[in-house]
Amino acid sequence: MAESRDNGQLAGRLAAVAALGFLLAIPPLLTQFDRRDRIFGLPVLYVYLYLVWAVLIGLIAVIVSRSR
Amino acid sequence: MLLRTGVIVGISVGYLGLLFAVAFYAERRADAGRSLINNATVYALSLTVYETAWALYGNVGDAATTGIGFLGIYLGPTLMFALGYLVLRRIIRISRRNRVTSLADFVSARYGKSALLGGLVTVIAVVGIVPYISLQLKAVSNTFEILRRYPEITSPAQLGHAPLLEDTGLYVALLLAAFTILFGTRHLDTAERHEGLVAAVAFESVVKLVALFAVGVSVTFWMFHGFDDVFTQATNAGLGRLFTLQGNLSYGTWVWLVVLAMLSIVLLPRQWQVTIVENVDERHLKRGIWLFPLYQLTNTVFVLPIAVGGLLLLGKAADPDTYVLTLPMAEGQQALALFIFIGGLSAGTAMITVETIALSTMVSNSLVMPLLLRGKSRLTHRDDAAGLVLGIRRAAIVLILLLGYAYFRLTGGGRGLASIGLVSFAAVAQFAPAILGGLFWKNGTRWGVLVGLVAGFVMWAYTLLLPSFAESGLLPVSFLDEGPFGIWLLRPQQLFGLTGLDPVSHAMFWSALVNIGGYVTVSLVVRPSAAERAQAVQFVDILAEPVGERRWQARTTVGALQMMLERFLGREGAERVVRSYSGTMPESPEAAASPDLIHHAEAQLSGSVGAASARLVVDALVGEEQIRPDEVMEMIGEASQRVELIRQRLEFLYDATSAIGTTLDVTHTAEELTQAAVPRFADYVTVDLAEPVLRGDEPGMNGSVSGGGTRMRRAAVGGIREDVPFFSLGELITFVPSSPTARTVESGQAILVPRLRDSPGWQEVDQARAQRILDFGIHSLITAPLPARGVLLGVANFWRADGSDPFEQDDLSLAAELAAHAAVSLDNARRYTREHGMAVALQRSLLPRALPEQNAVDVAYRYLPAQEGVGGDWFDVIPLPGARVALVMGDVVGHGLHAAATMGRLRTAVHNFSSLDPPPDELLGHLDELVTLTDQEAAAAGSETTITGATCLYAIYDSVSRSCAIARAGHPAPALAHPDGTVEFLDVPSGLPLGIGGLPFESIELRLPEGSRLVLFTDGLIERRGQDIDIGLRLLRETLSGADQSPEQTCDAVLDALLPEVQSDDIALLVARTRVLGAGQIAEWDVESDPAAVHRVRAAVSARLVEWGLESLADTTELILSELITNAMRYGVGPIKVRLLHDRLLTCEVYDRSLTSPHLRYAATMDEGGRGLFLVAQLTARWGTRYTEDGKVIWAEQAVPGTPGS
Structure with missing residues (x-):
């Protein structure tokens, strides 16, 4: 039974990550970075989207690896 | 030169051969049980079949026109995979459990295994995926054409329209069809798994990643000086708009892209195949959900730099869709160009192979086979059904690829790769309501899916597919601009005047609206079938289960x-x-x-x-x-x-049965039954028994009464309350034939009456009483028969009242079981009662009914049979001539009828012996001899029961002389209570029990004072289990000592003191208080041996008789005495003595010293003598001879007139 609770918790955490990702990937947050400026020589939106993406992947990996 | 047609073709075919080798190796490993793909990383890599040739070429083209917006297609899968545990795991588990092997199968299974839905999904998938496949063909054939024209850089538009047979696309299509058939349909697997295919996909995923990465590095760091340089130059060249969404893509479109990608990563048939069907272990998903996004991130990070670089370096000289290939070509990097071509070929091949295998599975399993089966085609009766299925699949593969080629050739490729891909994405997104809704919403129905899918698909075709035909000139452009037949409202890309949306968003809005709307509305309106509901519950609740992957x-x-x-x-x-x-x-x-x-x-x-x-x-x-x-x-x-x-129930039955039958009493057993069942099984129990059973007799047919029905007597009533108006104890009840009781008696089966109120038969027995019982709250009844040895003893009625549930069918067997057990106990009790009664009757018949009249002693006796059966105790009081009496007490070993019968024989024997009037020791000797003989006879006849071991005590008391002679054979010594209150146990030599033989018995003789109480008893009186015999003797002594009591009082006192609570042996007790014949009642004369003396004695006797008031007897007495004296004088020797005893009788005794016994004879007519004894016998009531120590006595008794009994 503990196993199932573990799985349920895992699913919940991952769903939260998905919600966070979706929130970050759509307006209005997205709009804040939708500029032509560059940062470290890279386009801001390019940096932002890849950063969000990388963070999401990192979160998923951490959550999954911690679940047993 | 590397990039010659022959080389390119050779390397391409060689690469495909390598893929095949990988697949072959993987399958060999799988057969050997060491699966290559049972690995989370391989699983994650196989998911990258998502990255098609489009990902390699089209992304760059897309980025070159709409900028960074292309990323939406890649963020979606990451988000979906984060939800993987919510969605994917659920689908995987359902598919595994239900053996679902394709998307169409899944939809069909979810909605009541509907074949119609499966077919519909298949059709939509094929139609929707065909453009996508054509896109792969287009990418592969275009890049091939461009590559082989090296060093010239050609744009696809310049390639023109080759004749059919010279079209590379056709050959690519055919080559891939052959490849796919080899890969996917060599044999059938029930799980539709293709280990080799998955391994090959994982392998090629690395190839395409490395290829694109190599190009990206080359462009960014070789052609430019890093990211900064690329982006700075691009900004300077006015390409800065590509760095934002604004101006390229509406946010709405962006969101739609993300959502579409989220759905596609699950719903594309090839993704379904690798993610769900090819999944070996649910746990692999855990690595897949982050490794796959990481792969995508790596794969796309150079897309924007390449696009910008291509725009800067090549501009319009090449199609942006081909920048990935043409940039290395332009820089002269032939090997890299060939590598990226191989990467594209690899991606396209993988996509087409997996996709067509998935589609062909759907086509054969969900479309063609159901049709064949429904049509009962002769094809399905072929022996080689597997061959048939494989044939269908191969045909489907070829057909799908040709359809893809046809689409590619017809639409010509006017549109970018990305937009074609989105058309397919939008098509498979139509499955989302059916599948995702079906996973989470139980109420979704088949009809809802049917309506939603058809509406969504039609809307998709109208707003996306047809416009793509129009754009490629298959339909007039006016169809787009003015609407069909000029109906403005029906313009496919501005349906019902909806403007401001790009074509994909527009199509998604409308198709989603009608699809979801139709699905939900119809599902809510139409009731689902039972099969649908069952499936729905199974699908939706699959994750509610508390199971882990293990x-x-x-x-x-x-x-x-x-x-x-x-x-x-x-x-x-x-x-x-x-x-x-x-x-x-x-x-x-x-x-x-x-x-x-x-x-x-x-x-x-x-x-x-x-x-x-x-x-x-x-x-x-x-x-x-x-x-x-x-x-x-x-x-x-x-x-x-x-x-x-x-x-x-077993426990109850065990308890109950051990509580029933503790005694051998019929009524008590019936009561035990009522006690055992209340309150655990019933609230009240009544037991009715057939009349004979209560008496211990065999139950017969006499229970039935004329006109049917049964008559029984109530034997026991028990319950939680006492005041129930049942028939009372002992009442004789007549059950009418329709009553449950009568029916039970007739059928021998237990009968359940769940509602007494509804049982007219029961009420008919006694209407008024039934009403009172009902009013009392009793509502349900089980009547169970009490059967034993095939006959019915009676019935047990189990009742339940308010507060308890009515009896159910289940209770019937328990009641029957309980009753059956009780019946056996009842029958045992009944039989015991009967046998016991018989033995007691026998014993009583053998024991003296009334003691004979005698005046020597006052006698009282008690006989108590043992509780467990009759025994062999006996006693007797035998009047002997001469105012004497014999007291007998005996005990036969054992109990029961045999002991009683033996006792009867011994008693008779003692009686007979006593008539010979031997002394006690002699009598016991005769008895001993008899027993020995009898046992020898019995043993010879094979009987095992013997008499040996019986004990006996014999005492003779003479009320004239007050002497008492006693002998015993193993019997307890008698007690003697003197008139002064002292008590002694007489020291009579013990002797051996009868039948043992050996030493002769010895008598003792003692003189008893008048009023002495001689107490004879059997061992049952003094022997107690677990108690020393001395305690019993002491108790007896204490009881007897003290005040002089009558024999009756003595008996009572002794039993009061000594009767055990549990009487295990029978008890016989005899108390005799001695009397003495008064001197006035005795007359003695010595007679000299002279005939003249006779005369003198006669006169004296006559005078004495007158004195005693017995004149009437004087003549006969004189006669008797003269006869006897004369005889004694004639035959006897020594002095002669005459004695008269006036007691109950008048006894005349003549003593002499001779031992010759006179005997009666019939004298002949002419005989002078020989008539004396005959005369005596005629005149007296009884006469006889007995021997004394020094001679013999001839005695004669006459009844005294006026004395009762004479």
Whole structure:
């Protein structure tokens, strides 16, 4: 039974990550970075989207690896 | 030069050969049981079949026109995979459990296994995916054409329209068809798994990643000086708009892209194939959900730099869709160009192979086979059904690829790769409501899906597919601009005047609206069928189960297994099962249970709950069967409840049956039945028995009364309350034929009356009483027969009243069982009663009914048969001539009829011997001899029961001389209570019990004072289990001492003091108080041997008789005496003595010293003598001879007139 609770918790955490990702990937947050400026020589939106993406992947990996 | 057609073709074919080799190797490994793809990383890599040739070429083209917006297609899958545990795991598990092997199968299975839906999904998938396949063909053939024209850089538009037979696309299509057929349809696998294919996909995923990465590095760091340089130059060249969404893509479109990608990563047939169908282990998903996004991130990070670089370096000289290839070509990097071509070929091949295999599975399983089966085609009766299926699949593969080619050739490729891909994305997104809705919403129905899917598909075709035809000139452009037939409102890309959306968003909005709307609305309106509901519950609740991944492949822990066993078998039972396991037992409960152990557990369990249930339970535990856990729990609950119920009933039955039959009394046994069943089984119990049973007789047909029905007597009533208006105890009840009781008697079956109110038959027995019983609250009845040895003793009625549930069918067997057991006890009691009664009757008939009249002693006696049966005790009081009396007390070994019968024989023998009037020791000697002889005869006849061991005591008391002679054969010595109150146990030589033989018996003779009480008894009086015999003797002595009591009083006192609570042996007690014949009642004369003396004696006697008032007897007495004296003078010797005793009788005795016994004879007519004794016999009531120490006595008794009994 503990196993199932573990799985349920895992699913919940991952769903939260998905919600966070979706929130970050759509307006209005997205709009804040939708500029032509560059940062470290890279386009801001390019940096932002890849950063969000990388963070999401990192979160998923951490959550999954911690679940047993 | 590297980039010659021959080289390119050679390397391409060589690469495909390599893929095939990988696949072949993987399958060999799989057959050997060392699967290559049972690996989370391989699984994650196989997911990258998502990255098609589009990803390689089209992304760059897309980025070159719409900028960074292309990323939406890649963020979507990451988000979806984050939801993977919510969605993907659920789908995987359902597919595994239901053996679902394709998307169409899944939809069909979810909605009541509808073949129509499966076919519809297949059609939509094929139609929707064809553009996508054509896109791959286009990418591969275009890049091939461009590459082989090196060093010239050609744009696809310049390639023109080649004749059909010269079109590379056709050959690519055919080549890939052959490749796919080789890969995917060599043989059939029931799980539709293709290990080799998956391995090849994982392998090529690395190739395409490295290829694109190489190009990206080359462009960014070789052609430019890093990211900064690329982006700075781009900004300077006015390409800065590509860095934002604004101006390229509306946010709405962006969101739609993300959502579409989210759906596509699950719903594209090839993704479904690799993610769900090819999944080996649910746990692999855990790595896939982050490794796959990471792959995508790596794969796309150079897309924007390449696009910008291509725009800067090549501009319009090349199609942006081909920048990835043309940039290396332009820089002269031939090897890199060839590498990226191979990467594209690789991606396209993988996509087409997996996609067409998935589609062909759908086509054969969900479309063609159902049609063939429904049409009962002769094809389905072929022996080689597998060959038929494979043939259908191969044909489907070729057909789909040709369709793709046709689409590619017809639409010509006017549009970018990305937009074609989106058309397919939008098509498969139509499945989303059906599948995702079906996963989470139980109420979704078949008709809802049908309506939604058809509407969404039509809307998709109208707003996306047809416009793509129009753009490529297959339809007039006016169709787009003015609407069909000029109907403005129906313009496909501005349907009903909806403007401001790009084509994809527009199409998605409308199709989603009608699809979801139709699905939800119709589902809510139309009631689902039972099959649908069942499937829906199974699908939606699949994750509610408390199982982990471990349960997948028949895996479970020892602990879980043991717990399951405990649920069914109890703790001890479970331990027994585990102990009986022959293999080695893992130490820890956490350890995985071996298949052997699981099998063992199942086998053991099946002994308890049946094979089918055991199978179900174990399957549920190890997670192999399609059964929901809550069902299992329910089942387990029901089963254990049932087990518990049965256990309770057994316990009740055990308790009840051990409480019934503790005695051998019929009525008491019936009462015990009522007590045993109340209150655990019934609130009230009544027992009615046939009349003869109560008397101990055989129950016969006399219970039935004329006109049918039964008459019985109420034997017991018991219940939680006393004041129930049942028939009362002892009442004789006549049951009418329609009453439950009569029906039970007739059928011999227990009868259940759940509602007494509805039973007219029951009420008919006594209407008024029935009404009172009902009013009392009694509502339900079971009437159970009491059968024994095939006859019915009576019935037991179990009643329940308000506050208890009515009896159910289940209770019937329990009641019958209980009654049957009680019946056996009743019958035992009845038979015992009967036999006991007979033995007692026999014994009583053998014992003296009334003691004979005699005046020597006052006598009182008691006889108490043992409780467990009659015994062999006896006693007797025998009047002897001469105012004497013999007292007899005896005891035969054992109990029962045999003992009673033996006792009867011994008693008769003693009686007979006593008439010879021997002294006690002599009498016992005769008796001993008799017993020995009898036993010898019995032994010779084979009988095992003997008399040997019987004891006897014989005493003769003479009330004239006050002397008492006693002898005994193993019998307890009698007690003597003197008139002064002292008590002694007479020291009579013990002697051996009868039949042993050996030493002769000895008599003692003592003189008793008048009023002495001689107490004779059997061992039953003084012997007690667990108590010394001396205690009994002492008690007896104490009781007898003290005040002089009459024999009756003495008997009472002795029994009061000595009667045990449980009488295990029978008791006989005889108390004789001695009397003495007064001197006035005795007259004695010595007679000299002279005939003249006779005369003198006659005169004296006559005078004495007158004195005693017995003148009437004077003549006869004189006559008798003169005869006897004359005889004595003639035959006898020595002095002669005459004695008269006036007691109850008048006794005349003549003593002499001779031992010659006179005997009676009939004198002849002419004889002078010889008439004396004859005369005496005529005149007296009784006469005889007895021997004394010094001679003999001839005596004669005459009745005294006026004395009763004479």
